[in-house]
Amino acid sequence: MPFPNVRLANRPLHFIYICDCSGSMEAQGKIQALNQAIRQSLPGMAEVARQNPEARVLVRAVGFADRAAWHLEQPTEVQQLQWLDLQAGGITAMGEALELVAAALQSPPMEERALPPVLVLISDGQPTDDFDAGLAALMRQPWAQKAVRLAIAMGHDADTEVLQQFIGNDPGGGLPAGEIPGASGQRPLHRSGRSPRRPLQASNATSLAQYIQWASTAVVGAASMPASRMAGSGPQANIPLPDLPPTLMDPTDDVGPLVW
Amino acid sequence: MVSGWRPALQARRIGAAHERKGRPCQDAVAVAQCRSRDGRAVQVMAVADGHGGEHYPLSDVGSALACEQALLAVEEHLSATDLEGSLAPDLQAWSHWLGTGLPERIHGQWLARVGEHWRQQATAPEAASPEAISPEAEVPRLYGTTLGLVVMTPRWWGYTGLGDWDLVRMDSNGPAALLSEEEASVGSGEATGSLCLEQAARIFRSGLQLIEAPGASFGLMLSTDGIRKSCATDADFLVLAAHLIATPTAGASEALAANLEQITNEGSGDDVSVTMALHEGLHIPGEEPAALARPPQAWSGLALMPALLGALLLTSAGIGAGWYWLQQRTLVLQRNPAPQPAAAVRRQIRQLCDGPPAAIAGTLSSRRSQFTDLRQGRLSPASLLAAAELDPLGALIAGSFDPATGGMVQGKALTALGLCPLLVTALQRQWPPTSNTIPDPPAR
Numbered sequence A: 001m002p003f004p005n006v007r008l009a010n011r012p013l014h015f016i017y018i019c020d021c022s023g024s025m026e027a028q029g030k031i032q033a034l035n036q037a038i039r040q041s042l043p044g045m046a047e048v049a050r051q052n053p054e055a056r057v058l059v060r061a062v063g064f065a066d067r068a069a070w071h072l073e074q075p076t077e078v079q080q081l082q083w084l085d086l087q088a089g090g091i092t093a094m095g096e097a098l099e100l101v102a103a104a105l106q107s108p109p110m111e112e113r114a115l116p117p118v119l120v121l122i123s124d125g126q127p128t129d130d131f132d133a134g135l136a137a138l139m140r141q142p143w144a145q146k147a148v149r150l151a152i153a154m155g156h157d158a159d160t161e162v163l164q165q166f167i168g169n170d171p172g173g174g175l176p177a178g179e180i181p182g183a184s185g186q187r188p189l190h191r192s193g194r195s196p197r198r199p200l201q202a203s204n205a206t207s208l209a210q211y212i213q214w215a216s217t218a219v220v221g222a223a224s225m226p227a228s229r230m231a232g233s234g235p236q237a238n239i240p241l242p243d244l245p246p247t248l249m250d251p252t253d254d255v256g257p258l259v260w
Numbered sequence B: 001m002v003s004g005w006r007p008a009l010q011a012r013r014i015g016a017a018h019e020r021k022g023r024p025c026q027d028a029v030a031v032a033q034c035r036s037r038d039g040r041a042v043q044v045m046a047v048a049d050g051h052g053g054e055h056y057p058l059s060d061v062g063s064a065l066a067c068e069q070a071l072l073a074v075e076e077h078l079s080a081t082d083l084e085g086s087l088a089p090d091l092q093a094w095s096h097w098l099g100t101g102l103p104e105r106i107h108g109q110w111l112a113r114v115g116e117h118w119r120q121q122a123t124a125p126e127a128a129s130p131e132a133i134s135p136e137a138e139v140p141r142l143y144g145t146t147l148g149l150v151v152m153t154p155r156w157w158g159y160t161g162l163g164d165w166d167l168v169r170m171d172s173n174g175p176a177a178l179l180s181e182e183e184a185s186v187g188s189g190e191a192t193g194s195l196c197l198e199q200a201a202r203i204f205r206s207g208l209q210l211i212e213a214p215g216a217s218f219g220l221m222l223s224t225d226g227i228r229k230s231c232a233t234d235a236d237f238l239v240l241a242a243h244l245i246a247t248p249t250a251g252a253s254e255a256l257a258a259n260l261e262q263i264t265n266e267g268s269g270d271d272v273s274v275t276m277a278l279h280e281g282l283h284i285p286g287e288e289p290a291a292l293a294r295p296p297q298a299w300s301g302l303a304l305m306p307a308l309l310g311a312l313l314l315t316s317a318g319i320g321a322g323w324y325w326l327q328q329r330t331l332v333l334q335r336n337p338a339p340q341p342a343a344a345v346r347r348q349i350r351q352l353c354d355g356p357p358a359a360i361a362g363t364l365s366s367r368r369s370q371f372t373d374l375r376q377g378r379l380s381p382a383s384l385l386a387a388a389e390l391d392p393l394g395a396l397i398a399g400s401f402d403p404a405t406g407g408m409v410q411g412k413a414l415t416a417l418g419l420c421p422l423l424v425t426a427l428q429r430q431w432p433p434t435s436n437t438i439p440d441p442p443a444r
Helices: A023-051 A094-103 A131-139 A142-146 A160-167 A206-226 B016-020 B059-078 B091-123 B135-143 B236-246 B250-268 B302-315 B343-354 B357-365 B369-373 B381-388 B392-399 B411-419 B421-430
Strands: A011-020 A056-066 A068-078 A117-122 A148-154 A201-202 B011-012 B027-035 B039-048 B147-152 B156-162 B166-171 B175-178 B204-208 B216-225 B272-279
Touching: A011 A023, A011 A068, A011 A094, A011 A206, A023 A056, A023 A148, A023 A206, A056 A094, A056 A117, A056 A206, A056 B250, A068 A094, A094 A131, A117 A160, A117 A206, A117 B091, A131 A142, A131 A160, A148 A160, A148 A206, A148 B204, A148 B392, A148 B411, A201 A206, B011 B027, B016 B039, B027 B059, B027 B272, B039 B059, B039 B175, B039 B272, B059 B091, B059 B147, B059 B156, B091 B204, B147 B166, B147 B216, B147 B272, B156 B357, B175 B236, B216 B236, B216 B302, B216 B357, B236 B272, B236 B302, B236 B421, B343 B392, B369 B381, B369 B392
Parallel strands: A011 A056, A011 A117, A117 A148, A148 A201
Antiparallel strands: A056 A068, B011 B272, B027 B039, B039 B147, B147 B156, B156 B204, B166 B175, B166 B216, B216 B272
């Protein structure tokens, strides 16, 4: 009894970097650090993709400065990805960037069977355009609502409030996704103040690289084979997020100089 | 009364990704046959999908308990209830039971069994330290699972459950149709309805369908989400469902195991489970068939349309239609005027469909002249059909030709041929759709 002529397929996992390329990113080598961090993370991401053949990891990138534009528009398999450096200069059209991503998350072109996408917003400043409109446009898309949304604040001038709005509320105040606040009576897995459901504070090139590496490997690994979870358990991440990496320059550790 | 249901088939396969990572299969599947108080045979089939992940570490146990308790709850209720006669509940009561009473019973029993299991585990020597034991209220979450359940009686069949399982019906006169899936408002992303929720019994979705006639010919397939998520589109899923529903009983275990392995290896990598049952027309002693062909009533909005359609078809085509599985492969319309292929043609179809898939296209290509001559009117379909014993392949080609369009037959005529999907595809390649546009003049 031959197998029917149907298309069995692994599930696409769209990973989208949304990168601040404003003029302030030029200062203190931030844009170079970002380019370097992304470039260095690619082999690890490719290895995770290789270990999870049921997911097809496809990378895209948006840069925003005076305007937002696709830096890497075509969803590209991570194994084939050659990272071209982002260039800094201009203001911070973050809202427009979210609108670009919103358009890409419409169905179609998004596939019926895609895995929840991973969106990583990286910024060192404050939006200079209509961020609320951009976020509203994004969150109208069901795929954006299902997405794993992470944000990295580069330096302490970053507007963590808008980054938190992008991620969504963190009612658990640092509890891990899937853990019901107060239900277990157990110690949270994440220390207070450090949660993937809050903007990740990168204070120097090392911590930025660690967060990018974490997003592109641990998060991609978790998103590649997501365990289902019960509905109605609160506005938590759409996939249980892995623990954050220990960072040498973790602000909650209160050690070391703040480079940015 | 004879049930009309064949015993349900079942299979499950650990997901390729789970196997690679050393995780257990979190799916469970179970089938059972029980009897009502008045002795009517009832088939029951269930699937459950444990959530997996670190927050649901015992979900493989939870899914097994869900199937076990679902079957027990049905058996318990039916053993105390008549299906026929003056003491039998009416359809509305059965529908209410599927939507409310049965979910509450299953949920309550599942919670009780989960609690028992947890207490046994907690007292086991290898149990974790006391401080690591979750509070009582949190225990059900550790066992989180979905559940889908189908109850099949001689006169009606119904479903109930919660979570992201899928239920497909395939009628003899048409393509497979998705009858029940989780609403987006319940499940989002990878979130799904779960028995571990406190309000679980209230988010069961259910439906009931009257069996239109004793001869009603259809199949049902209940599957966990791993199968649908392994298909590129829902259209692919429905073709795959039709293929699985048509699994021959003989050698079913091997065939299903092979199919499920291919699905998880080439698809989502998730655990995959399936159970299915066929209903076919059998004589019901002492009963007028027409009495059963009354128009069905809607006990669920979802249930209404197929039931009504089935009744209309039966009314127009007559009662007593048979069940025709062409080599147990494809459901074919029997109660319809569309003619069946001759025996020799059916043998030819079987030979092609059972042979190497790659051979189909080559076999058809060798008859390119017949395709061309039929399309250009140089060859009469009737002549080829009349010579079916001498040239069954030619008769098959003629049978797939629609002179009115100059292309391939469609709809019921295509269904009546009883082709396997590969053969349909191969024939479609030989009969390209006709174009109404005026072609460009040839280059000079």
